[in-house]
Amino acid sequence: MSTVDLTGQVALVTGGAGGIGSAVARRLTKLGARVAVLDLDAAGAQRIASEVGGIAIAGDVTDPETMPAVVAQVEKELGRLDVVHLNAGIGGGQAGIDDALNVDRYRKLVGVNVDHVVYGLCAAVPALRRQGGGKIVITASLAGIAAMPADPLYTLTKHAVVGYARAAGKAVAKDNITVTALCPGFVDTLLLGGAKEEFAAAGFPLLTPDDIAEALQTVLGEGAPGEAWIMQPGGQASVYQFRGVPGAGGKVPPDVVLGSH
Template sequence: MLSDGTPVALVTGGGAGIGAAVCARLAAGGHRVAVVDRDAEAATRVAAECSGLAVACDVTSDTAMGAAVDEVETWGGRLDLVVLNAGSVGGQSGIDALDVAGYRRVMGVNVDHVVFGLNAALPALRRAGGGTVIATSSLAGLVGMPGDAIYTLSKHAVVGYVRSAAASLTGEPIRVMAVCPGFTDTALIADIRDRFGGFPLLGASDVADAVSSMVEKGESGECWFVQPGREPAPFRFRDVPGPAEAGAPPPLHGDG
């Protein structure tokens, strides 16, 4: 146990890409960082670079996520920040010729892991007196992305879960947020990078900087967009219209 009051962070998918950049950014900012990844070798490499802890974990398993949280809390003496960043691309349209195994894989990594991670982390965060959970969604969690309905479904689910979880935890000193980056130059888009041509891509460090800003000043329930050349900020959701007042005429066709 290393606890001396230094904040402890757990980052899933920390062995590469955005996750590795987040680990480096948090370590530079004073966190002790636990690097959680299914690739034990990658986790060990990143953990060595930030003087942290490497944890090999299948994030799609609730028991494995629970064990990872327990290991990190025991190592650090506390848990203050959880970044649920592990993710998978869809790779199929999702509207015809459905690859069911691929669908289950994407939902397991992108959705189940966020649910399991939050549930596993809450007791430890409460023992620390509060904390922060940030899940990695995507711009595909805010708008439809043609050609990959399964990925879009999973990322919309993360946004909805985060907003609901934050509301459910109102009154507790625990923030739950989502980061929603645009296309980011990582291994996840390696096979399709040539399709982007001159389209501007984010770097992993851009997303890590946004996560750092969220830790510093984000409010629970927020979903921050990250786009090249723009300052990351909370996405402003439109309010849903309430019911019409009693006796009011029904809306005209095309209204409401």
């Protein structure tokens, strides 16, 4: 595990009221950071913020106005922003493979797992630029690298997040901003729901939120722009190697934004 000193720095954690988010808020505080805890659960955010000596912010991360307002509040109250953990996430909760698709639930899934990441990164980058750089870690999943047939829609959102982190990481590296994706296996949080008993019955090991907080510390210390880091029970966080991906003959493509067609 990397040695990381965040003394004097400020961190923002989304989905910080429980699970991975609360464990990360505690870890970042131990590393010296002042932490802003954002969650839709206002009481939960306040509980964790009070515990770590940070600030609590209640907000809906699917609303495009939330993340810019949150970043502005963090800068106003804590003076700066250096580390952002875009962690809020939900499960698919449906197959998404036939005409039984529940569109409202699908839109909520995409709103939390994908839109929030885009809104959060776009709001955070200008603040990090003002500090001369910083770190953004996005909670993805092994489902962002490999298919998870039990939840195709969740797989879709996490593949999107990993791709976004890989591309955005390269795009903002010139600003001394490091964007990485953290892709854990199954973690013992409320996201598992009733499946936790099935894992236990099968003797399948689960990661703990503290495992992910430790992995995040490693990523903060060692992560390079655009990397995806994986974490499995009993192992250490490590960089995932994307093999066999077609390249461009070593050439760097033009810095253009593609339009629709």
